[in-house]
Amino acid sequence: MSLLLLRVVLLGILVNFSSLVNGDTDPSDASVLRALYTSLNSPGQLAKWSANGGDPCGEPWIGITCVGNKVTEIKISGLGLSGLLGSQLDSLKSVNNFDISNNNMGSQLPFQLPPNVQRLNLANSGFSGGLPYSISQMTSLQYLNVSHNQIQGSVVVSFDLLSSLNTLDFSFNSMTGNLPQSFQSLTSMNKMYLQNNQFTGTIDVLANLPLGNLNVENNQFTGWIPGQLKGIVQSNGNLWSSGPSPPPPPGTPPANNPNGDHKSRENSSNLGSDGGGKSGIGGGGIAGIVISILVVGAIIAFFIIKKRRSRRLSTDREKLDNQPLAPLTSLEVQEMKPYQTSSTVSMNTFETPTVVNLRPPPIGRFKSFDEVDISPKFIVPPPKKINTAQIKARRYSIADVQMATDSFNVENLIGEGSIGRAYCAQFDDGKALAVKKINSSALQNPEDFLNIVSEISQLHHPNIIELVGYCSEHGQYLLVNEFHKNGSLHDFLHLSDDDSKPLAWNSRVKIALGAARALEYLHEVRSPSLVHKNIKSANILLDLELNPHLSDSGLASLTDDADQALNHNTGSGYGAPEVAMYGQCTIKSDVYSFGVVMLELLTGRKPFDSTRPRSEQSLVRWATPQLHDIDALAKMVDPALKGLYPVKSISRFADVIALCVQPQPEFRPPMSEVVEALVRLVQRANMSKRTHSIDRSSRG
Numbered sequence: 092m093s094l095l096l097l098r099v100v101l102l103g104i105l106v107n108f109s110s111l112v113n114g115d116t117d118p119s120d121a122s123v124l125r126a127l128y129t130s131l132n133s134p135g136q137l138a139k140w141s142a143n144g145g146d147p148c149g150e151p152w153i154g155i156t157c158v159g160n161k162v163t164e165i166k167i168s169g170l171g172l173s174g175l176l177g178s179q180l181d182s183l184k185s186v187n188n189f190d191i192s193n194n195n196m197g198s199q200l201p202f203q204l205p206p207n208v209q210r211l212n213l214a215n216s217g218f219s220g221g222l223p224y225s226i227s228q229m230t231s232l233q234y235l236n237v238s239h240n241q242i243q244g245s246v247v248v249s250f251d252l253l254s255s256l257n258t259l260d261f262s263f264n265s266m267t268g269n270l271p272q273s274f275q276s277l278t279s280m281n282k283m284y285l286q287n288n289q290f291t292g293t294i295d296v297l298a299n300l301p302l303g304n305l306n307v308e309n310n311q312f313t314g315w316i317p318g319q320l321k322g323i324v325q326s327n328g329n330l331w332s333s334g335p336s337p338p339p340p341p342g343t344p345p346a347n348n349p350n351g352d353h354k355s356r357e358n359s360s361n362l363g364s365d366g367g368g369k370s371g372i373g374g375g376g377i378a379g380i381v382i383s384i385l386v387v388g389a390i391i392a393f394f395i396i397k398k399r400r401s402r403r404l405s406t407d408r409e410k411l412d413n414q415p416l417a418p419l420t421s422l423e424v425q426e427m428k429p430y431q432t433s434s435t436v437s438m439n440t441f442e443t444p445t446v447v448n449l450r451p452p453p454i455g456r457f458k459s460f461d462e463v464d465i466s467p468k469f470i471v472p473p474p475k476k477i478n479t480a481q482i483k484a485r486r487y488s489i490a491d492v493q494m495a496t497d498s499f500n501v502e503n504l505i506g507e508g509s510i511g512r513a514y515c516a517q518f519d520d521g522k523a524l525a526v527k528k529i530n531s532s533a534l535q536n537p538e539d540f541l542n543i544v545s546e547i548s549q550l551h552h553p554n555i556i557e558l559v560g561y562c563s564e565h566g567q568y569l570l571v572n573e574f575h576k577n578g579s580l581h582d583f584l585h586l587s588d589d590d591s592k593p594l595a596w597n598s599r600v601k602i603a604l605g606a607a608r609a610l611e612y613l614h615e616v617r618s619p620s621l622v623h624k625n626i627k628s629a630n631i632l633l634d635l636e637l638n639p640h641l642s643d644s645g646l647a648s649l650t651d652d653a654d655q656a657l658n659h660n661t662g663s664g665y666g667a668p669e670v671a672m673y674g675q676c677t678i679k680s681d682v683y684s685f686g687v688v689m690l691e692l693l694t695g696r697k698p699f700d701s702t703r704p705r706s707e708q709s710l711v712r713w714a715t716p717q718l719h720d721i722d723a724l725a726k727m728v729d730p731a732l733k734g735l736y737p738v739k740s741i742s743r744f745a746d747v748i749a750l751c752v753q754p755q756p757e758f759r760p761p762m763s764e765v766v767e768a769l770v771r772l773v774q775r776a777n778m779s780k781r782t783h784s785i786d787r788s789s790r791g
Contacts, residue, residue: 115149120162123179124155130177136170161185165205168212169193176201181225192216192236200242207231214260215239221615221763222248229253236260238284243267244615247761251276260284262306267618270296285310286325291618294320482541483548485560485571492516492562492569496526506579506629509533510649515574523576524559529568533649540568547645550617554609556632556642572642577635581628584691584729593731597773598637599692600744604769605639606631610685611762613644614678622647624676626684627665627698628691647676664698664710668754679756685765686751690714693744695729711752718745743772 124147128140138153139145148157156164163185172194180189181203189205190212199220200213209231218240226235227249238260245268250256256277262284269292270285280300286308293314294307302323309328316326495516496503505525506513510533516526534540544561547570551557560571580602583594594602613621624647632640667683670676687698690710698710707713717723721738724745728736747768753759 115160116147116157116162117160119182120160120185121145121147123177123182124152124162124165126177126179131172131174134170134172134174136172137167156188158185164188166190167194171195173197176204180204181206187231200237204229209255210234212236213240218242220244222246223767224248224761224764227252230255232256233279234258237264238262240264244763245269245620246271247615247763249273254278256280258282261288263287265289267291268620270294272296275299294324482545482561484544484558487560487562487569487571489562489564489567489569491518492526492567492571495519495524499528508625508629508643510646516571523574525572525574527570527572529570529649531566531568534568539648543645543648544570550613550621550644552609552612554605554639554641555612555644556640573640575632575634575640577633577637579629580631580633580639580688580691583633584628584695585697593695593729594637594692596732596736596740600740600769600772602631602633602637602639603689603692603744604766604773606641606688607685607762607766607769609639609641609644610681611766614681614762620678621645622676622678623681626681626688627663628688631688667756669756677756678762679759682751682759682762682765683753683756685762686748686759687711689744689748689751693729693741693748694727695731715749715752718749740772743768747772 124140125142125145128134128137129142131137133142136153139150140147140152145152147155147162148160154165154167154170155162156166162183165183165186166188168190169192172191173196175198176191176196180201183205184207186205187208188210189208190210192212192214194216197217197219200218200223203225204211204223206225206229208229211226211229211232211234214236215238218237219242221244222237222242224247226232230252232253233255235256235258239262242261242264244266246261246266248271250271250273254276257279258281259277260282263286266288267290270290274280274296277300280302282304283297283300283302284304284306286306288310290307290310290312292312294312295314295317297305298317298319302320305320305323306325307329308325312326312329313332315332316324493499495518496514499512499514503514503516504512505515511527511529514526514528516524518524529540540563544558544563547558557573558570559573562569562571610623610626613623621644623641623644625643626641630642632642634640665684665687667680670680687710690696691698694710694714696710700708700710714727717727721742724741725738728741747765750758750760751765
């Protein structure tokens with residue numbers, strides 16, 4: 092009997108000890124909260140919280156609510172917290188309420204947040220930067236509040252999957268650009284607050300939402316307020332058009348008022364009579380018949396044109412089938428399968444295989460290229476007339492430039508492209524600069540040159556080549572830029588001699604990050620967005636510290652889109668499939684080209700190399716099927732690195748590439764997300780010290 096009692100006592104001790112060790116909280120959730128506590132600078136306001144040990148569910152951790160052993164709510168509003176939110180919040184799968192409003196964070200929002208939240212309140216906490224794209228995947232989200240922060244840039248979040256969202260508050264930030272078209276998917280939206288930002292364009296996308304409260308005051312909206320929104324919208328402080336709004340296009344059905352206004356239905360019930368009991372077709376009925384005939388005719392014409400176009404495309408495909416292999420032409424797009432979410436890789440953990448969510452493809456069928464949206468705001472706008480007083484750069488005389496370049500001596504030639512040649516110039520002050528001589532044939536109108544100069548002179552970013560001056564005399568059009576004698580990334584990767592040392596892995600990641608930041612500036616900070624059109628390693632110049640500087644920014648208007656399509660089809664290797672197909676360059680085609688540059692950094696190969704076997708000539712076509720195979724990936728890495736790189740860093744770098752070179756443009760991430768991913772890689776790559784020894788600081 093005593094032996095049995097002893098066993099019972101020992102069992103009780105073991106159970107209690109296990110409870111003390113493991114606690115009542117899921118170990119993963121507890122670990123994330125401890126890391127969050129450390130990231131927030133271990134504040135005393137978070138009573139009972141601890142960086143080491145402790146049990147969030149079993150102990151009264153302030154602001155924490157649990158169901159069972161899972162954390163379901165984190166409400167730590169108004170506690171004067173500062174610091175960072177860390178990078179592990181996406182592991183909190185059961186959290187449905189995350190409220191960190193009214194604090195003093197003063198930092199960027201993390202890339203990942205709890206993925207299944209229903210209420211997300213980040214208001215008035217000093218957050219800056221842009222909204223994380225991961226919000227796009229929060230399908231349970233009902234309430235989103237990021238008001239009274241310093242959030243900037245255009246809204247890159249997609250709302251296609253957020254049909255449950257009923258309250259959205261973006262007010263009192265510095266958001267810019269047009270409202271996203273995906274707003275039309277917010278079929279549960281009741282309250283929307285957009286006031287005190289810098290939004291532009293129209294609010295037509297909100298017209299058919301079931302809104303009960305809408306505030307768009309103090310923005311830069313234009314156009315007319317849709318009739319469905321009158322009576323519920325607060326709209327002062329915008330640039331609304333005066334006069335009556337234009338009629339809807341012929342055949343457009345009358346808009347329904349989603350707010351219970353039944354006047355339109357009442358009116359429609361009386362269309363069959365004239366109030367005096369007379370029946371028959373009146374003037375309105377005749378007009379309706381005429382409009383119907385026109386609409387039917389237009390539809391028939393549309394299908395005839397589309398059928399003829401299909402025949403032409405079929406003929407073009409037959410011709411292309413007989414051409415030599417070109418890098419990722421429109422035909423090859425048909426053969427490539429986009430990467431699914433399950434095959435992407437995480438930026439937050441080191442496991443292999445890992446999972447990353449830069450921007451997974453949206454749920455639903457894939458669009459054909461006939462349906463690709465080429466948004467007008469991404470197309471380079473025509474230059475506007477300006478005066479030279481707006482140009483923030485020095486004006487050189489042609490005599491000054493000729494002396495500095497020795498009359499454009501071929502010995503000073505440092506580069507040549509489709510729009511002109513670049514020369515090294517030594518001016519009287521002893522400073523070496525680069526002079527780009529623009530071909531007159533590239534200018535449709537010589538007067539446009541000053542507009543281009545004005546635009547470039549306003550580009551200021553540490554990773555973009557700075558315009559120093561210009562010259563426009565005697566039919567000569569010259570740009571004078573800062574000069575980096577270390578040469579281009581193309582030179583480092585493809586023209587290295589036996590005595591030079593290769594770029595270390597850390598340097599390659601740093602170069603990718605700097606170039607990504609330059610593109611982020613052009614795409615998401617500048618307003619309107621600037622499409623570069625010519626992203627390639629030869630246009631990424633390196634200074635003595637191997638910091639990248641993007642050249643040719645702002646020169647997109649000098650490059651005809653049709654010529655761009657021709658160049659991509661004839662073997663450059665940088666062109667996105669839709670550029671080869673349509674000749675339309677957008678910010679998404681820039682993202683694709685950047686992905687190709689990253690492939691160069693990873694493999695050391697040229698984007699298109701006719702000296703290689705046929706199956707390896709196109710770098711994208713050869714590399715993309717292997718980017719998620721860790722064994723194949725190890726064989727793809729530039730042999731010049733001689734294995735001196737962190738394997739997991741290589742894997743994550745490859746996952747960013749895979750998303751950038753998606754065949755479908757809508758699946759490619761915005762550059763702000765690419766920047767976030769590369770920042771993490773730089774931080775982790777710095778932990779590997781063994782790669783530092785093979786860096787070179789100059790090319791002599």
